[in-house]
Amino acid sequence: MNQVKILVAGPGTGKTTKVKDIIRSSSDAKKILVLSFTNATIDDLLKSFEADGIGLCSDDCMTLHKYALRVNHLSDFHILNPEEISRLEFYADKLSIDKGQLLNVLKCITFDGMVESCANFINNNPAYANEKIGAIDLLVVDEYQDFNEKERNFISAVSRYAKTVVVLGDDDQCIYGFKNADSDGIIGLYNLAATEKIAHENKCYRCPDDVVKHCNNLIGNNQNRISKTLQISGRSGGIVFEQKSDLDTTSQYVLEEIRKIQASGDKTTIMVLSPVYFAVGTLLEKLDSEKMSYVNWFSEKITLDLLKAFWMLRAVFGAKKVFNIMMLAYDQKNDKKRFAKFLIALKEVIQSGIQSPESVEKIIGCALLDKQVCDFISNEPTVELFSSVLPNGLYSKLIPLIEDVSSRERNLERLEPLISPPTRFDQNKINVMSIHKSKGLQADYVFILGLVDGILPSEVAGIDSIEAQRRVLFVGMSRAKNKLYLISTVLWDGKYVHKVDKSKFRYDYRRKKWCGQTSLFVNELKLKR
Numbered sequence: 001m002n003q004v005k006i007l008v009a010g011p012g013t014g015k016t017t018k019v020k021d022i023i024r025s026s027s028d029a030k031k032i033l034v035l036s037f038t039n040a041t042i043d044d045l046l047k048s049f050e051a052d053g054i055g056l057c058s059d060d061c062m063t064l065h066k067y068a069l070r071v072n073h074l075s076d077f078h079i080l081n082p083e084e085i086s087r088l089e090f091y092a093d094k095l096s097i098d099k100g101q102l103l104n105v106l107k108c109i110t111f112d113g114m115v116e117s118c119a120n121f122i123n124n125n126p127a128y129a130n131e132k133i134g135a136i137d138l139l140v141v142d143e144y145q146d147f148n149e150k151e152r153n154f155i156s157a158v159s160r161y162a163k164t165v166v167v168l169g170d171d172d173q174c175i176y177g178f179k180n181a182d183s184d185g186i187i188g189l190y191n192l193a194a195t196e197k198i199a200h201e202n203k204c205y206r207c208p209d210d211v212v213k214h215c216n217n218l219i220g221n222n223q224n225r226i227s228k229t230l231q232i233s234g235r236s237g238g239i240v241f242e243q244k245s246d247l248d249t250t251s252q253y254v255l256e257e258i259r260k261i262q263a264s265g266d267k268t269t270i271m272v273l274s275p276v277y278f279a280v281g282t283l284l285e286k287l288d289s290e291k292m293s294y295v296n297w298f299s300e301k302i303t304l305d306l307l308k309a310f311w312m313l314r315a316v317f318g319a320k321k322v323f324n325i326m327m328l329a330y331d332q333k334n335d336k337k338r339f340a341k342f343l344i345a346l347k348e349v350i351q352s353g354i355q356s357p358e359s360v361e362k363i364i365g366c367a368l369l370d371k372q373v374c375d376f377i378s379n380e381p382t383v384e385l386f387s388s389v390l391p392n393g394l395y396s397k398l399i400p401l402i403e404d405v406s407s408r409e410r411n412l413e414r415l416e417p418l419i420s421p422p423t424r425f426d427q428n429k430i431n432v433m434s435i436h437k438s439k440g441l442q443a444d445y446v447f448i449l450g451l452v453d454g455i456l457p458s459e460v461a462g463i464d465s466i467e468a469q470r471r472v473l474f475v476g477m478s479r480a481k482n483k484l485y486l487i488s489t490v491l492w493d494g495k496y497v498h499k500v501d502k503s504k505f506r507y508d509y510r511r512k513k514w515c516g517q518t519s520l521f522v523n524e525l526k527l528k529r
Contacts, residue, residue, distance in 0.1 A: 004165040006144075007198040008190055010230040011478035012206025012442070015168050016048050018198070019140055022166055023054055029137035033162075034061040035155070037146035037176075039422045040440035045142070064151055068114065071132045071158075073121045077109045078320055078413060083307055085110060087330045095347045105353050106323040112150050112180075119154040129161060136162040143440070144169035144189070148180040166198075171226050172219050173475050175436055177468045183224060190226055204230050204478070206442055208237025211477060211484050214525040219474045221524050222467045239484045241527050243518055246491040251283040254447050255290065257485065258430060261445055271443035272432045273476045278496045279450035279489070280432055287430065297433030301420040309394040310415045316376045316386065317402050318412045322346075322355045325363055325377065332368045342366040435476040446480040448473070451488045452516040454497070454504030473521050486525075488518040 009015055036042050042063055049056045092099040103109055122129045139162035141155055159165045174183040189195055204212045209232040216230050244250040261268055274280045277298045287294050315324035333339045345366055349359040364374045387399050397419055401411040425431055425441050450456060457469040477484055491513040497505050505514040
């Protein structure tokens with residue numbers, strides 16, 4: 001990355017205000033680009049810009065994901081979702097074909113792959129980059145710690161076209177290890193001698209002083225971090241720790257506390273967080289029974305049924321028929337005889353590297369799919385005929401997106417965001433979500449459930465390091481503006497314990513339950529009892 005200015009500061013310390021100050025001080029800048037990681041952060045920035053009369057819109061301020069798609073040179077490639085990646089890995093194994101070769105033939109790519117390819121293309125094709133990116137007077141990259149190495153390389157490639165680059169973030173809030181983001185990225189950039197450090201008081205204006213102090217106690221146990229202390233601002237409020245016997249008792253306690261909060265008559269925002277869905281499942285049932293309005297951020301937005309509808313539409317009306325037939329045929333793999341025949345035909349098509357009408361006929365001729373579907377793939381029907389013969393309720397939402405032939409292919413590639421826009425934080429409802437989803441958000445009252453050894457932290461293989469998990473709790477705690485509730489539960493059903501670090505639980509034969517103990521992180525908070 002070119003020489004940059006960097007601000008490393010903790011949660012609630014006014015980084016958004018600093019971004020606005022930087023933009024105001026660049027009054028002569030004709031082109032400003034602001035990038036961040038989450039939609040929540042972008043929404044917050046855009047609202048703040050509008051409120052302060054700063055003339056930046058969604059064309060100037062967006063997620064890196066959206067910007068990468070804008071400058072992507074592989075516009076004819078389909079970007080895979082996790083389910084599609086899993087299915088293609090299955091096919092690569094069964095066909096004994098290199099996964100990369102399979103993706104190239106099918107004109108598919110992972111998002112990380114697209115970002116990496118785009119960065120390399122920008123670096124090696126300056127004429128293309130000049131046209132797609134152009135001269136940027138000010139590039140602001142917010143929440144830099146959330147980006148993985150490939151995304152950071154992409155940012156570095158784009159930064160070469162910027163006169164001024166300002167990076168903001170906080171290594172203590174790096175929590176996206178599951179997508180290979182790591183705190184070393186921002187720590188390394190900060191420690192470069194050429195990086196200009198932006199002075200900041202690091203005072204937390206969001207959280208009560210008591211919460212700030214305990215956040216410092218917690219995160220101070222991490223060794224791999226930039227040395228800094230979150231300063232108090234004199235804000236009143238508090239922190240409560242409770243241990244309850246089981247999920248029902250835990251949920252009833254949270255429900256009663258929420259009732260008290262809502263009965264106060266004040267307009268307050270409420271957030272219920274957990275590292276795992278099963279810790280809040282009973283609470284959601286109680287909220288439903290009480291007809292209390294909430295937003296469930298854990299709910300699956302894109303179901304498998306909806307994905308199958310996408311694949312069907314793309315197989316019939318889209319250009320990448322072989323890929324979508326593969327996705328649909330996967331569910332017939334238990335029909336071993338016909339599926340084996342399908343794999344033989346598919347391998348011949350893949351190895352030829354040609355996706356022609358003849359190759360499509362070759363693989364649908366294996367009779368794995370419904371005959372009418374095969375007929376539609378071979379001879380594209382009218383939209384009216386398709387919708388009348390396949391009157392699935394899912395298609396009623398999708399059909400309008402393919403009626404205009406001129407925009408059909410583009411819409412077919414954008415079905416997921418068109419049908420399922422990102423969940424938005426609702427100030428007037430109870431927002432129930434994972435701690436990871438809370439990043440970039442805040443609420444007057446925050447409840448964190450599941451603070452049990454073996455759940456948070458967990459040493460199960462594949463789970464982030466203890467330091468990374470400590471950062472997760474730090475992020476969750478620092479969402480609270482007024483009061484923070486930390487809740488541990490003792491008794492758990494085996495079906496839940498088997499999903500986490502079972503070694504941290506003891507089986508109680510009398511109660512037929514698994515007994516857990518309070519998270520070691522709670523001890524590190526040094527709460528007064």
